[in-house]
Amino acid sequence: MSESLYEIVIGLEVHVQLATQTKLFCRCSTQYGAPPNTQTCPVCLAMPGSLPVMNRTAFQLGLKTACALNLQIPNFTKWDRKNYYYPDLPKGYQISQYDLPMSQDGFLLITDPKGQFEPRKVGIIRAHLEEDAGKSMHDEAAGKADSRIDLNRTGTPLLEIVSEPDMRSPLEAKAYLTELKLILEYLGVSDCNMQEGSLRVDANVNLHLQTPEGKVATPIVEIKNMNSFRAVERAIAFEAERQYEVWLETKQKIGDVAKQTRGWDDQAQVTRAQRYKEESSDYRYFPEPDLAPVTTTDEEIAAVKAELGELPRQIRDRLEAQYKIPAYDADVIVNQGQTTVNYYETLAKNSGDGKLASNWVQQEVLRVLKERSLEIDAFPISTERLAELVKAVAGKEIDGTRAKDVFAEMLDSGKSAPEVMKEMGIEKVDDSELENLCRELLEANPKVLADLKEGTHKAVGALIGQAKKKNPNIDPGTFRQMCIDMSAKM
Amino acid sequence: MSLSQDDVKKVSLLSRLLLTEEELTTMTEQMSDIVGYVEQLNELDTTDVEPMAHAVEQFNVFAADERAPSLSRDEALANAPKRDDECFRVPAVLGE
Known part of the structure; x- marks a missing residue:
């Protein structure tokens, strides 16, 4: 060149x-x-x-x-x-x-x-x-x-x-x-x-x-x-x-x-x-x-202008401001067309988390539409149903990886997110249970505990796998932070 | 202003007309006469006259966007010098 x-x-x-x-x-x-x-x-x-x-x-x-x-x-x-x-x-x-x-x-x-x-x-x-x-x-x-x-x-x-x-x-x-x-x-x-x-x-x-x-x-x-x-x-x-x-x-x-x-x-x-x-x-x-x-x-001419409605650039700016999403996200959503914008906005409102809703639309919804060559009007999961799942992720009732399994099950079953989560035995782990698990594993792994005390936080990774085996419902992020906090006091 | 033979040659080319030398001379004369006749209009002083875009003072003639029947294909092709079952046929167009 x-x-x-x-x-x-x-x-x-x-x-x-x-x-x-x-x-x-x-x-x-x-x-x-x-x-x-x-x-x-x-x-x-x-x-x-x-x-x-x-x-x-x-x-x-x-x-x-x-x-x-x-x-x-x-x-x-x-x-x-x-x-x-x-x-x-x-x-x-x-x-x-x-x-x-x-x-x-x-x-x-x-x-x-x-x-x-x-x-x-x-x-x-x-x-x-x-x-x-x-x-x-x-x-x-x-x-x-x-x-x-x-x-x-x-x-x-x-x-x-x-x-x-x-x-x-x-x-x-x-x-x-x-x-x-x-x-x-x-x-x-x-x-x-x-x-x-x-x-x-x-x-x-x-x-x-x-x-x-x-x-x-x-x-x-x-x-x-x-x-x-x-x-x-x-x-x-x-x-x-x-x-x-x-x-x-x-x-x-x-x-x-x-x-x-x-x-x-x-x-x-x-x-x-x-x-x-x-x-x-x-x-x-x-x-x-x-x-x-x-x-x-x-x-x-003024009448035509008044009836124009919102144009792509204005929608991008509004989505960014209203739902606190990055310019890149707004661009991807708006470039999909008006129906996708409508889907996203309803999902963001119903789930109460604009950024998470944006991630789900961009990653999962658009992926499925592409794989199945569908238009968004024909997407099998309604915004109401998807919002329940996004809400569960936002409330840390379920982690992102398992939420994708739930999503996959919801896709063709017509079931609601709570239904699928119940079937899969997914429920939020309460804090005392998580604390017990944390203490148990830290005590059983003195090497990891020592590393954590020295500030080597990545050592906790070894415990996450073990913890998931004992209780698949734990949220890895919450568990990780709890281990770090607890190790300091041990 | 009178037209030159080159002007007429150019117009005949643009019009896809092949003129013989003789025709070219005749056409140049006749077209010059026509242009000269129309040119008399230049004698008028139009300083304060607003230019017109149309000979009739008429604006905004619209039709509604509603379908009306088209001709049948046979009617549409009826005057074609050459046709087939579906289309007009013309000598091969080069240059696409």
């Missing part, structure tokens, strides 16, 4: 499909996976004389997202035609937004509780509402065969969210995407399913280098075709190294060559140059005469 030799400069363009029932300009269904060419009409097929009409819900979802991303919403917005020819674009232009987008100038805060990068406010240039194109299917084996076109997706509402080139590492890019996706999911504006194309990412990457002649920038490369956040991270890392090699060889600076588009090849883990879609990318934008502009009042 050559980290000190260059700085990576990353900007991201995210296209997110808005969760509407129908398309942006006609009332065809947006349902994914329908048989080819069964969700089209004269509008999305570009028949002469058809007229697009804006989907109110799509615009509202766009507004909601814009507010959550701290974007400014102008009172006036309009749509434009972006002209280019491609077989999956029946009109010969895409209805998009050019000079007066529905929102601009926002930001997204990214942080890393593990401290791998400093908190960063990533600027968002704009978020605008546009329509999707259809799908081209290429029969690569046949080579020269026809391409097949499915126009079901044509006209599906997309929000294009364009960041400033503010990110400085692949990790930061991934953090931006993760946080953005989380916000979109909390808002319920998109299902963000990357496999189904509901969320697509393009990355613009170049390097800033320090040279004896001063700071120089390498030509910007746009990377496409990344199908996961991990792919984005890897593609950017690869591209940075590649650009550095090319720089050493050619000394090409930004402006010396045209902006290049490269595709990520996930199999080979490399980016490859793509053919130019246009000889020149001259989209000849002009105002869309078929659509009326949209105006939004300050009152309407």
